[in-house]
Amino acid sequence: MAQSDTVSRILDTAEVLFAERGFAETSLRNITSKARVNLAAVNYHFGSKKALIQAVFSRYLDPFSQRFHSALDDLEARYADGVIPLEELLETMATTVLAVPAERNSLKVFMRLLGLAYSQAQGHLRRHIQAQYGDVFTRFTELVRRATPELPDAERFWRLHFMLGTVIFTLSGLDALRDIAAKDYHEQVTVRDLVRRLRPVVVAAMNAPLPPEIEEESHANAHPG
Protein backbone atom coordinates (compact mmCIF):
# COMPACT_ATOMS: atom_id res chain seq x y z
CA MET A 1 0.00 0.00 0.00
CA ALA A 2 1.27 3.46 -0.87
CA GLN A 3 2.15 5.80 1.99
CA SER A 4 -1.15 7.48 1.50
CA ASP A 5 -3.92 5.51 0.00
CA THR A 6 -6.12 7.61 2.26
CA VAL A 7 -5.19 10.86 0.51
CA SER A 8 -6.19 9.64 -2.94
CA ARG A 9 -9.33 7.96 -1.62
CA ILE A 10 -10.37 11.32 -0.20
CA LEU A 11 -9.58 13.18 -3.42
CA ASP A 12 -11.34 10.62 -5.63
CA THR A 13 -14.49 10.74 -3.56
CA ALA A 14 -14.44 14.50 -2.99
CA GLU A 15 -14.24 15.39 -6.68
CA VAL A 16 -17.24 13.26 -7.51
CA LEU A 17 -19.37 14.64 -4.67
CA PHE A 18 -18.32 18.25 -5.29
CA ALA A 19 -19.29 17.91 -8.93
CA GLU A 20 -22.63 16.32 -8.06
CA ARG A 21 -23.80 18.79 -5.44
CA GLY A 22 -21.40 21.70 -5.14
CA PHE A 23 -18.94 22.62 -2.43
CA ALA A 24 -21.20 23.98 0.30
CA GLU A 25 -23.64 21.11 -0.06
CA THR A 26 -20.96 18.45 0.35
CA SER A 27 -19.86 17.89 3.94
CA LEU A 28 -16.64 16.31 5.12
CA ARG A 29 -18.79 13.62 6.68
CA ASN A 30 -20.29 12.86 3.26
CA ILE A 31 -16.83 12.56 1.77
CA THR A 32 -15.13 10.58 4.51
CA SER A 33 -17.95 8.14 5.03
CA LYS A 34 -18.24 7.42 1.32
CA ALA A 35 -14.46 7.09 1.04
CA ARG A 36 -14.49 4.86 4.14
CA VAL A 37 -11.88 7.02 5.80
CA ASN A 38 -11.77 8.69 9.19
CA LEU A 39 -13.48 12.06 9.47
CA ALA A 40 -10.39 13.70 10.93
CA ALA A 41 -8.24 12.50 8.04
CA VAL A 42 -9.25 15.41 5.82
CA ASN A 43 -8.02 17.96 8.30
CA TYR A 44 -4.97 15.84 9.06
CA HIS A 45 -3.87 15.57 5.43
CA PHE A 46 -5.18 18.79 3.92
CA GLY A 47 -5.60 21.17 6.84
CA SER A 48 -9.10 22.35 6.04
CA LYS A 49 -12.04 21.84 3.73
CA LYS A 50 -10.96 24.86 1.70
CA ALA A 51 -7.54 23.32 1.15
CA LEU A 52 -9.16 20.06 0.08
CA ILE A 53 -11.16 21.90 -2.56
CA GLN A 54 -8.00 23.48 -3.92
CA ALA A 55 -6.24 20.11 -3.94
CA VAL A 56 -9.08 18.64 -6.00
CA PHE A 57 -8.62 21.43 -8.51
CA SER A 58 -4.89 21.01 -8.66
CA ARG A 59 -5.20 17.38 -9.68
CA TYR A 60 -6.90 18.54 -12.85
CA LEU A 61 -5.30 21.87 -13.47
CA ASP A 62 -1.68 20.91 -12.84
CA PRO A 63 -1.56 18.31 -15.62
CA PHE A 64 -3.77 20.48 -17.77
CA SER A 65 -1.55 23.55 -17.63
CA GLN A 66 1.57 21.42 -18.11
CA ARG A 67 0.17 19.67 -21.19
CA PHE A 68 -1.26 22.88 -22.57
CA HIS A 69 2.05 24.68 -22.21
CA SER A 70 3.92 22.00 -24.10
CA ALA A 71 1.21 21.76 -26.75
CA LEU A 72 1.58 25.51 -27.28
CA ASP A 73 5.36 25.05 -27.45
CA ASP A 74 4.84 22.58 -30.29
CA LEU A 75 2.50 24.95 -32.10
CA GLU A 76 4.85 27.90 -31.79
CA ALA A 77 7.71 25.79 -33.12
CA ARG A 78 5.56 24.82 -36.10
CA TYR A 79 4.61 28.40 -36.95
CA ALA A 80 7.88 30.31 -37.01
CA ASP A 81 6.24 33.70 -37.56
CA GLY A 82 4.41 33.34 -34.23
CA VAL A 83 0.97 33.57 -35.82
CA ILE A 84 -0.99 30.39 -35.28
CA PRO A 85 -4.37 30.12 -37.01
CA LEU A 86 -7.34 30.41 -34.68
CA GLU A 87 -8.68 27.00 -35.65
CA GLU A 88 -5.39 25.39 -34.65
CA LEU A 89 -5.43 27.13 -31.28
CA LEU A 90 -8.99 26.11 -30.54
CA GLU A 91 -8.32 22.57 -31.71
CA THR A 92 -5.30 22.35 -29.43
CA MET A 93 -7.23 23.61 -26.46
CA ALA A 94 -10.05 21.15 -27.10
CA THR A 95 -7.61 18.26 -27.41
CA THR A 96 -5.87 19.20 -24.18
CA VAL A 97 -9.10 19.72 -22.29
CA LEU A 98 -10.27 16.29 -23.37
CA ALA A 99 -6.95 14.56 -22.70
CA VAL A 100 -6.69 15.31 -19.00
CA PRO A 101 -9.96 13.93 -17.65
CA ALA A 102 -9.55 10.87 -19.85
CA GLU A 103 -6.97 9.66 -17.33
CA ARG A 104 -8.91 10.85 -14.36
CA ASN A 105 -12.53 10.49 -13.52
CA SER A 106 -14.61 12.46 -15.89
CA LEU A 107 -14.80 15.47 -18.10
CA LYS A 108 -18.01 16.37 -16.35
CA VAL A 109 -16.30 16.66 -13.01
CA PHE A 110 -13.66 18.92 -14.50
CA MET A 111 -16.20 21.16 -16.23
CA ARG A 112 -18.49 21.30 -13.24
CA LEU A 113 -15.61 22.29 -11.05
CA LEU A 114 -14.60 25.03 -13.47
CA GLY A 115 -18.15 26.27 -13.66
CA LEU A 116 -18.50 26.33 -9.89
CA ALA A 117 -15.20 28.15 -9.58
CA TYR A 118 -16.39 30.90 -11.90
CA SER A 119 -19.88 31.29 -10.53
CA GLN A 120 -18.63 31.29 -6.94
CA ALA A 121 -19.24 34.96 -6.24
CA GLN A 122 -16.84 35.44 -3.34
CA GLY A 123 -14.01 34.12 -5.39
CA HIS A 124 -11.28 32.84 -3.09
CA LEU A 125 -11.15 29.86 -5.39
CA ARG A 126 -11.23 32.00 -8.49
CA ARG A 127 -8.34 34.09 -7.27
CA HIS A 128 -6.39 30.99 -6.30
CA ILE A 129 -6.83 29.57 -9.78
CA GLN A 130 -5.96 32.88 -11.40
CA ALA A 131 -2.78 33.13 -9.34
CA GLN A 132 -1.78 29.52 -9.86
CA TYR A 133 -2.71 28.91 -13.49
CA GLY A 134 -3.24 32.36 -14.92
CA ASP A 135 -0.05 32.33 -16.97
CA VAL A 136 -1.08 29.53 -19.33
CA PHE A 137 -4.36 31.28 -20.04
CA THR A 138 -2.55 34.56 -20.53
CA ARG A 139 -0.24 32.84 -23.00
CA PHE A 140 -3.19 31.32 -24.84
CA THR A 141 -5.10 34.59 -25.10
CA GLU A 142 -1.96 36.33 -26.35
CA LEU A 143 -1.73 33.74 -29.15
CA VAL A 144 -5.42 34.22 -29.88
CA ARG A 145 -4.76 37.95 -30.03
CA ARG A 146 -2.17 37.45 -32.77
CA ALA A 147 -4.52 35.12 -34.63
CA THR A 148 -7.34 37.69 -34.56
CA PRO A 149 -5.68 41.09 -35.00
CA GLU A 150 -8.89 42.61 -36.33
CA LEU A 151 -10.70 42.12 -32.99
CA PRO A 152 -10.52 44.86 -30.35
CA ASP A 153 -9.05 43.49 -27.10
CA ALA A 154 -12.23 43.84 -25.10
CA GLU A 155 -14.26 42.16 -27.82
CA ARG A 156 -11.86 39.22 -27.91
CA PHE A 157 -11.97 38.92 -24.14
CA TRP A 158 -15.74 38.72 -24.09
CA ARG A 159 -15.99 36.34 -27.01
CA LEU A 160 -13.53 33.94 -25.41
CA HIS A 161 -15.63 33.98 -22.27
CA PHE A 162 -18.84 33.56 -24.23
CA MET A 163 -17.34 30.41 -25.70
CA LEU A 164 -16.04 29.30 -22.33
CA GLY A 165 -19.62 29.59 -21.14
CA THR A 166 -20.88 27.46 -23.99
CA VAL A 167 -18.37 24.73 -23.33
CA ILE A 168 -18.67 24.70 -19.56
CA PHE A 169 -22.46 24.86 -19.58
CA THR A 170 -22.80 22.15 -22.20
CA LEU A 171 -20.27 19.71 -20.84
CA SER A 172 -21.06 20.21 -17.15
CA GLY A 173 -24.79 19.91 -17.70
CA LEU A 174 -24.29 17.10 -20.15
CA ASP A 175 -26.43 14.58 -18.30
CA ALA A 176 -29.41 16.91 -18.18
CA LEU A 177 -29.04 17.90 -21.82
CA ARG A 178 -28.55 14.28 -22.89
CA ASP A 179 -31.78 13.51 -21.06
CA ILE A 180 -33.70 16.15 -22.96
CA ALA A 181 -32.07 15.34 -26.28
CA ALA A 182 -32.78 11.64 -25.90
CA LYS A 183 -36.43 12.34 -25.09
CA ASP A 184 -36.89 14.76 -28.01
CA TYR A 185 -34.76 13.12 -30.67
CA HIS A 186 -34.08 9.56 -29.53
CA GLU A 187 -30.44 10.23 -30.10
CA GLN A 188 -27.46 9.15 -28.02
CA VAL A 189 -24.87 11.91 -27.82
CA THR A 190 -21.21 11.28 -27.18
CA VAL A 191 -18.68 13.86 -26.06
CA ARG A 192 -16.84 13.47 -29.37
CA ASP A 193 -20.07 14.17 -31.19
CA LEU A 194 -20.59 17.33 -29.15
CA VAL A 195 -17.08 18.53 -29.86
CA ARG A 196 -17.71 17.97 -33.57
CA ARG A 197 -20.82 20.14 -33.31
CA LEU A 198 -19.10 22.76 -31.18
CA ARG A 199 -16.21 23.42 -33.55
CA PRO A 200 -17.99 25.34 -36.36
CA VAL A 201 -20.13 27.18 -33.82
CA VAL A 202 -17.16 28.42 -31.83
CA VAL A 203 -15.24 29.45 -34.95
CA ALA A 204 -18.24 31.32 -36.33
CA ALA A 205 -18.79 33.04 -33.00
CA MET A 206 -15.19 34.23 -32.80
CA ASN A 207 -15.36 35.50 -36.39
CA ALA A 208 -18.73 37.21 -36.03
CA PRO A 209 -18.98 40.80 -37.29
CA LEU A 210 -18.24 43.47 -34.70
CA PRO A 211 -21.18 44.94 -32.82
CA PRO A 212 -22.19 48.51 -33.72
CA GLU A 213 -20.32 51.19 -31.78
CA ILE A 214 -22.09 52.97 -29.01
CA GLU A 215 -22.23 56.67 -29.83
CA GLU A 216 -24.03 58.35 -26.99
CA GLU A 217 -23.18 57.75 -23.34
CA SER A 218 -20.21 59.66 -21.98
CA HIS A 219 -17.29 59.88 -24.42
CA ALA A 220 -16.30 56.22 -24.19
CA ASN A 221 -12.79 56.46 -25.57
CA ALA A 222 -11.35 53.22 -24.24
CA HIS A 223 -8.16 52.65 -26.23
CA PRO A 224 -7.67 48.91 -25.88
CA GLY A 225 -4.08 47.69 -25.89
Add this chain to the structure above:
Amino acid sequence: MAQSDTVSRILDTAEVLFAERGFAETSLRNITSKARVNLAAVNYHFGSKKALIQAVFSRYLDPFSQRFHSALDDLEARYADGVIPLEELLETMATTVLAVPAERNSLKVFMRLLGLAYSQAQGHLRRHIQAQYGDVFTRFTELVRRATPELPDAERFWRLHFMLGTVIFTLSGLDALRDIAAKDYHEQVTVRDLVRRLRPVVVAAMNAPLPPEIEEESHANAHPG
Protein backbone atom coordinates in the same frame (compact mmCIF):
# COMPACT_ATOMS: atom_id res chain seq x y z
CA MET B 1 -49.35 49.45 5.59
CA ALA B 2 -50.12 46.56 3.26
CA GLN B 3 -51.31 43.34 4.85
CA SER B 4 -47.87 41.98 4.47
CA ASP B 5 -45.01 44.35 4.22
CA THR B 6 -43.02 41.60 5.91
CA VAL B 7 -43.51 39.17 3.03
CA SER B 8 -42.12 41.52 0.40
CA ARG B 9 -39.29 42.64 2.68
CA ILE B 10 -38.26 39.01 2.98
CA LEU B 11 -38.49 38.37 -0.76
CA ASP B 12 -36.59 41.55 -1.67
CA THR B 13 -33.78 40.81 0.74
CA ALA B 14 -33.65 37.10 -0.03
CA GLU B 15 -33.20 37.54 -3.77
CA VAL B 16 -30.33 39.95 -3.28
CA LEU B 17 -28.52 37.66 -0.86
CA PHE B 18 -29.21 34.55 -2.96
CA ALA B 19 -27.72 36.31 -5.95
CA GLU B 20 -24.66 37.42 -4.00
CA ARG B 21 -23.75 34.13 -2.36
CA GLY B 22 -25.98 31.37 -3.61
CA PHE B 23 -28.78 29.53 -1.91
CA ALA B 24 -26.96 27.19 0.44
CA GLU B 25 -24.61 29.93 1.58
CA THR B 26 -27.45 32.26 2.57
CA SER B 27 -29.06 31.51 5.93
CA LEU B 28 -32.48 32.55 7.11
CA ARG B 29 -30.72 34.50 9.85
CA ASN B 30 -28.83 36.47 7.18
CA ILE B 31 -32.06 37.25 5.40
CA THR B 32 -34.23 38.09 8.37
CA SER B 33 -31.66 40.22 10.14
CA LYS B 34 -30.91 42.22 7.00
CA ALA B 35 -34.63 42.59 6.30
CA ARG B 36 -35.17 43.57 9.96
CA VAL B 37 -37.84 40.95 10.33
CA ASN B 38 -38.30 38.20 12.87
CA LEU B 39 -36.45 34.94 12.18
CA ALA B 40 -39.61 32.89 12.49
CA ALA B 41 -41.40 35.05 9.92
CA VAL B 42 -39.95 33.10 6.98
CA ASN B 43 -41.38 29.84 8.21
CA TYR B 44 -44.58 31.57 9.19
CA HIS B 45 -45.20 33.07 5.76
CA PHE B 46 -43.54 30.58 3.44
CA GLY B 47 -43.36 27.33 5.40
CA SER B 48 -39.72 26.53 4.74
CA LYS B 49 -36.52 27.84 3.21
CA LYS B 50 -37.11 25.70 0.12
CA ALA B 51 -40.53 27.27 -0.35
CA LEU B 52 -38.98 30.72 0.03
CA ILE B 53 -36.50 29.94 -2.75
CA GLN B 54 -39.33 28.81 -5.00
CA ALA B 55 -41.29 31.96 -4.19
CA VAL B 56 -38.27 34.04 -5.20
CA PHE B 57 -38.08 32.06 -8.45
CA SER B 58 -41.77 32.51 -9.17
CA ARG B 59 -41.53 36.28 -8.87
CA TYR B 60 -39.26 36.15 -11.91
CA LEU B 61 -40.56 33.23 -13.91
CA ASP B 62 -44.27 34.01 -13.68
CA PRO B 63 -44.01 37.48 -15.24
CA PHE B 64 -41.33 36.25 -17.62
CA SER B 65 -43.40 33.47 -19.13
CA GLN B 66 -46.45 35.72 -19.25
CA ARG B 67 -44.61 38.53 -21.03
CA PHE B 68 -42.80 36.17 -23.34
CA HIS B 69 -46.05 34.54 -24.40
CA SER B 70 -47.64 37.87 -25.25
CA ALA B 71 -44.50 39.10 -27.02
CA LEU B 72 -44.64 35.97 -29.17
CA ASP B 73 -48.35 36.64 -29.78
CA ASP B 74 -47.42 40.07 -31.12
CA LEU B 75 -44.71 38.64 -33.35
CA GLU B 76 -46.96 35.97 -34.77
CA ALA B 77 -49.62 38.55 -35.51
CA ARG B 78 -47.03 40.67 -37.30
CA TYR B 79 -45.80 37.81 -39.49
CA ALA B 80 -48.91 36.29 -40.95
CA ASP B 81 -47.07 33.45 -42.68
CA GLY B 82 -45.87 32.19 -39.27
CA VAL B 83 -42.20 32.54 -40.18
CA ILE B 84 -40.49 35.05 -37.92
CA PRO B 85 -36.88 35.91 -38.73
CA LEU B 86 -34.33 34.47 -36.30
CA GLU B 87 -32.99 37.91 -35.39
CA GLU B 88 -36.46 39.03 -34.36
CA LEU B 89 -36.96 35.98 -32.19
CA LEU B 90 -33.62 36.42 -30.46
CA GLU B 91 -34.23 40.11 -30.02
CA THR B 92 -37.62 39.46 -28.49
CA MET B 93 -36.21 36.93 -26.09
CA ALA B 94 -33.41 39.28 -25.05
CA THR B 95 -35.85 42.13 -24.53
CA THR B 96 -38.15 39.99 -22.41
CA VAL B 97 -35.30 38.54 -20.39
CA LEU B 98 -34.08 42.05 -19.64
CA ALA B 99 -37.50 43.56 -19.01
CA VAL B 100 -38.45 41.38 -16.07
CA PRO B 101 -35.47 41.95 -13.80
CA ALA B 102 -35.47 45.64 -14.68
CA GLU B 103 -38.50 46.05 -12.44
CA ARG B 104 -37.12 43.72 -9.88
CA ASN B 105 -33.72 43.55 -8.35
CA SER B 106 -31.28 41.57 -10.37
CA LEU B 107 -30.77 39.82 -13.64
CA LYS B 108 -28.33 37.55 -11.89
CA VAL B 109 -30.97 35.83 -9.75
CA PHE B 110 -32.95 35.12 -12.87
CA MET B 111 -29.95 33.70 -14.70
CA ARG B 112 -28.98 31.59 -11.73
CA LEU B 113 -32.46 30.20 -11.72
CA LEU B 114 -32.27 29.22 -15.35
CA GLY B 115 -28.84 27.74 -14.80
CA LEU B 116 -30.07 25.73 -11.84
CA ALA B 117 -33.02 24.49 -13.83
CA TYR B 118 -30.61 22.85 -16.24
CA SER B 119 -27.58 21.88 -14.22
CA GLN B 120 -29.40 20.45 -11.21
CA ALA B 121 -27.93 17.00 -11.40
CA GLN B 122 -30.72 14.80 -10.10
CA GLY B 123 -33.21 16.99 -11.86
CA HIS B 124 -36.33 17.09 -9.73
CA LEU B 125 -36.17 20.88 -9.79
CA ARG B 126 -35.47 20.80 -13.51
CA ARG B 127 -38.54 18.71 -14.14
CA HIS B 128 -40.64 20.94 -11.87
CA ILE B 129 -39.64 24.04 -13.79
CA GLN B 130 -40.05 22.21 -17.08
CA ALA B 131 -43.58 21.28 -16.04
CA GLN B 132 -44.41 24.80 -14.82
CA TYR B 133 -42.81 26.92 -17.51
CA GLY B 134 -41.86 24.47 -20.27
CA ASP B 135 -44.64 25.42 -22.67
CA VAL B 136 -43.30 28.88 -23.42
CA PHE B 137 -39.89 27.44 -24.28
CA THR B 138 -41.46 24.78 -26.45
CA ARG B 139 -43.35 27.49 -28.28
CA PHE B 140 -40.17 29.50 -28.75
CA THR B 141 -38.14 26.59 -30.11
CA GLU B 142 -40.92 25.76 -32.56
CA LEU B 143 -40.75 29.30 -33.90
CA VAL B 144 -36.97 29.02 -34.13
CA ARG B 145 -37.45 25.80 -36.08
CA ARG B 146 -39.55 27.62 -38.68
CA ALA B 147 -36.98 30.41 -38.87
CA THR B 148 -34.13 27.99 -39.53
CA PRO B 149 -35.52 25.27 -41.79
CA GLU B 150 -32.05 24.45 -43.11
CA LEU B 151 -30.85 23.22 -39.70
CA PRO B 152 -31.37 19.59 -38.75
CA ASP B 153 -33.47 19.34 -35.59
CA ALA B 154 -30.67 17.96 -33.45
CA GLU B 155 -28.26 20.63 -34.63
CA ARG B 156 -30.73 23.38 -33.78
CA PHE B 157 -31.35 21.85 -30.38
CA TRP B 158 -27.67 21.84 -29.55
CA ARG B 159 -26.98 25.30 -30.92
CA LEU B 160 -29.80 26.80 -28.89
CA HIS B 161 -28.35 25.20 -25.80
CA PHE B 162 -24.84 26.32 -26.67
CA MET B 163 -26.15 29.86 -26.79
CA LEU B 164 -28.19 29.38 -23.64
CA GLY B 165 -24.93 28.36 -22.02
CA THR B 166 -23.20 31.49 -23.22
CA VAL B 167 -25.91 33.75 -21.88
CA ILE B 168 -26.41 31.99 -18.57
CA PHE B 169 -22.70 31.64 -17.89
CA THR B 170 -21.96 35.24 -18.79
CA LEU B 171 -24.82 36.90 -16.97
CA SER B 172 -24.85 34.70 -13.89
CA GLY B 173 -21.10 35.00 -13.44
CA LEU B 174 -21.17 38.65 -14.37
CA ASP B 175 -19.54 39.90 -11.19
CA ALA B 176 -16.56 37.60 -11.60
CA LEU B 177 -16.15 38.47 -15.28
CA ARG B 178 -16.56 42.17 -14.60
CA ASP B 179 -13.81 41.83 -12.02
CA ILE B 180 -11.44 40.29 -14.51
CA ALA B 181 -12.40 42.66 -17.30
CA ALA B 182 -11.94 45.70 -15.08
CA LYS B 183 -8.49 44.53 -14.03
CA ASP B 184 -7.35 43.77 -17.59
CA TYR B 185 -8.96 46.58 -19.52
CA HIS B 186 -9.98 49.18 -16.97
CA GLU B 187 -13.38 49.11 -18.49
CA GLN B 188 -16.76 49.18 -16.79
CA VAL B 189 -19.20 46.82 -18.45
CA THR B 190 -22.93 47.28 -18.34
CA VAL B 191 -25.50 44.61 -19.09
CA ARG B 192 -26.67 46.60 -22.09
CA ASP B 193 -23.13 46.64 -23.38
CA LEU B 194 -22.91 42.88 -23.01
CA VAL B 195 -26.16 42.33 -24.85
CA ARG B 196 -24.83 44.51 -27.68
CA ARG B 197 -21.76 42.29 -27.86
CA LEU B 198 -23.77 39.08 -27.57
CA ARG B 199 -26.10 39.77 -30.47
CA PRO B 200 -23.74 39.28 -33.46
CA VAL B 201 -22.04 36.35 -31.72
CA VAL B 202 -25.28 34.47 -31.16
CA VAL B 203 -26.52 35.13 -34.68
CA ALA B 204 -23.22 33.97 -36.19
CA ALA B 205 -23.23 30.86 -34.01
CA MET B 206 -26.75 29.90 -35.07
CA ASN B 207 -25.86 30.45 -38.72
CA ALA B 208 -22.53 28.60 -38.58
CA PRO B 209 -21.87 25.99 -41.29
CA LEU B 210 -22.96 22.47 -40.45
CA PRO B 211 -20.35 20.16 -38.95
CA PRO B 212 -18.99 17.38 -41.19
CA GLU B 213 -20.98 14.16 -41.12
CA ILE B 214 -19.58 11.24 -39.21
CA GLU B 215 -18.92 8.36 -41.58
CA GLU B 216 -17.01 5.64 -39.85
CA GLU B 217 -18.20 4.82 -36.29
CA SER B 218 -17.46 1.20 -35.39
CA HIS B 219 -14.32 0.53 -37.50
CA ALA B 220 -12.34 3.30 -35.83
CA ASN B 221 -9.87 4.28 -38.50
CA ALA B 222 -9.62 7.90 -37.42
CA HIS B 223 -7.59 9.92 -39.91
CA PRO B 224 -5.24 11.85 -37.64
CA GLY B 225 -5.38 15.09 -39.55
Add this chain to the structure above:
DNA sequence: TGTACATCAGTGAACGCGCGTTCACTGATGTAC
Protein backbone atom coordinates in the same frame (compact mmCIF):
# COMPACT_ATOMS: atom_id res chain seq x y z
C1' DT C 1 22.30 -5.63 18.91
C1' DG C 2 19.46 -3.23 22.24
C1' DT C 3 17.30 0.72 24.03
C1' DA C 4 15.23 5.27 23.81
C1' DC C 5 13.21 8.56 21.38
C1' DA C 6 11.14 10.81 17.10
C1' DT C 7 8.19 10.81 13.36
C1' DC C 8 4.08 9.95 11.16
C1' DA C 9 -0.57 8.15 9.45
C1' DG C 10 -4.55 7.45 11.33
C1' DT C 11 -8.39 7.42 15.07
C1' DG C 12 -12.51 8.28 18.22
C1' DA C 13 -14.69 11.46 20.70
C1' DA C 14 -15.74 15.69 21.70
C1' DC C 15 -15.98 20.86 20.97
C1' DG C 16 -18.59 25.12 19.95
C1' DC C 17 -21.36 26.99 16.47
C1' DG C 18 -24.82 28.24 13.19
C1' DC C 19 -28.42 26.14 10.98
C1' DG C 20 -33.73 25.41 9.84
C1' DT C 21 -37.58 24.66 12.35
C1' DT C 22 -41.01 24.63 16.20
C1' DC C 23 -43.89 26.33 19.79
C1' DA C 24 -46.32 28.80 23.14
C1' DC C 25 -47.44 33.23 23.20
C1' DT C 26 -49.05 38.42 22.27
C1' DG C 27 -51.92 41.86 20.64
C1' DA C 28 -54.64 43.76 17.08
C1' DT C 29 -58.67 43.28 14.28
C1' DG C 30 -62.89 40.93 12.59
C1' DT C 31 -67.30 38.49 13.37
C1' DA C 32 -71.56 36.48 15.67
C1' DC C 33 -75.30 37.10 18.36
Add this chain to the structure above:
DNA sequence: TGTACATCAGTGAACGCGCGTTCACTGATGTAC
Protein backbone atom coordinates in the same frame (compact mmCIF):
# COMPACT_ATOMS: atom_id res chain seq x y z
C1' DT D 1 -73.99 48.31 22.07
C1' DG D 2 -71.59 44.71 24.69
C1' DT D 3 -69.56 40.37 25.16
C1' DA D 4 -67.27 36.19 23.55
C1' DC D 5 -64.77 34.02 20.43
C1' DA D 6 -61.99 33.54 15.99
C1' DT D 7 -58.52 34.87 13.02
C1' DC D 8 -54.17 36.40 11.92
C1' DA D 9 -49.40 38.68 11.67
C1' DG D 10 -45.77 38.63 14.26
C1' DT D 11 -42.47 37.35 18.29
C1' DG D 12 -38.76 35.39 21.50
C1' DA D 13 -36.77 31.55 22.93
C1' DA D 14 -35.63 27.23 22.51
C1' DC D 15 -35.08 22.67 20.01
C1' DG D 16 -32.22 19.06 17.86
C1' DC D 17 -28.97 18.51 14.32
C1' DG D 18 -25.06 18.47 11.30
C1' DC D 19 -21.24 21.15 10.51
C1' DG D 20 -15.82 21.97 10.41
C1' DT D 21 -12.38 21.58 13.53
C1' DT D 22 -9.56 20.09 17.55
C1' DC D 23 -7.25 17.08 20.64
C1' DA D 24 -5.34 13.44 23.14
C1' DC D 25 -4.25 9.21 21.78
C1' DT D 26 -2.50 4.64 19.26
C1' DG D 27 0.57 1.87 16.90
C1' DA D 28 3.81 1.24 13.28
C1' DT D 29 8.20 2.55 11.44
C1' DG D 30 12.60 5.14 11.35
C1' DT D 31 16.81 6.90 13.60
C1' DA D 32 20.69 7.75 17.08
C1' DC D 33 23.95 6.04 19.89
